[in-house]
Amino acid sequence: MEPGENLLECGLRELWEETHLDLRSKTPPWRIVGLWETAYPVSLNKGLPIRHYIAAILLVTSSHTHQELQAQIRLDDQVVSACTWLDPEMTEGIVGAQQGVEDSGKKLTPFPALVRITEMSGNSLHQKDTDASIFLNAAAVDGDDAEYISIGTRYALEIGLQTLQSLHPF
Template identity: 40%
Template sequence: MSLSPQRPPFCPAKLGGATRGGRGAHAGVAAAVAVLLEAACGRVLLTRRASTLRHFPNLWVPPGGHLEPGEELVAAGLRELAEETGLRLEPGTFSWNLLGLWESLFPPSLSWGPPRCHHIVTYLGLRSAEPQQRLQARLCPSPCEVSAVAWLEPPVLEAIAATEDGAEGSGSGPGPFPGELPATVGITELSPHGFRSSQIPTGILLRRAPARGPDLERVSTGTKFALGRWRAGPGRGQRE
């Protein structure tokens, strides 16, 4: 596996954009970690970012965030998982593997303005020995960061990974929609009164990043990269 950071074809860094400092921006390039948590049944947890967040609102992503000084990757991933979803994994109940590095800038395209933050994200795959139902019962997402959660099945995850952002002529519509996929997927939304089970069209998760105009609810480009590595990795979950 190459440990060089990957990035989308429309990445401002690739096109010569420089990270600018400013109000609420991070100077230079910051380190971050994100975790794809896989339950024993093979479903993977994604979260929808809160609409009030400054960076990437309403996008579906794995739990993640900044590394603290001196913090190890797995410890940081477990901390972010707990802070964002309330899930705490005990030692010996999961295995992990490194999926890859991703260069992330916001806004993700120069057509939306100059970059305001710049991260190198390490994606980790965590495979829990626990069933999805037990993990779901312990979920307590932070409403400041998360507006919904979903445990997605492998066929949906594979279709998401196959949807390429930034391909010439791809537009912002949904990517390939295999006939065997369900028309909708179940999610758990946060509301002022607690959790609410809901359904969203599967096509929302297959949307491509728009080249211009307002962003859409979709799966982030970096998450698609990580899901592609998760799907292809025969060594998934081999390291403690």
């Protein structure tokens, strides 16, 4: 957070800096839906923690469609390499695939083989279909890092989904 910012201002500024989605000119409906505490690196086998974070998870709604928002995206390639829009069913599948659990006993939502992502390549964005399994990967315990959805992101997706379902059951 910058000095003098409140949580919403900080979240909207970060959104702008990393994606160029600008919701700052209006005060969109929002609510804090959770807190997440973590350290970096997150695994002791990668070294002792050097940073400690507390993330506030905000649910911000917009009157724009995801297609209108997609047209505004300009990713900061120093922070974000790709992004995608998730529908509730896919979000349920990601949340249901617990990290490191082969069979959690949950009936998982059918998952598509491919997902359309927006990816940075050089200084431009392009869309491509990518293997959806990266959304189900667990963090590597040792060896090379692989692309995966972190526990904190899964948690944010889960509480965001629960909040949306309580507001608008689907």
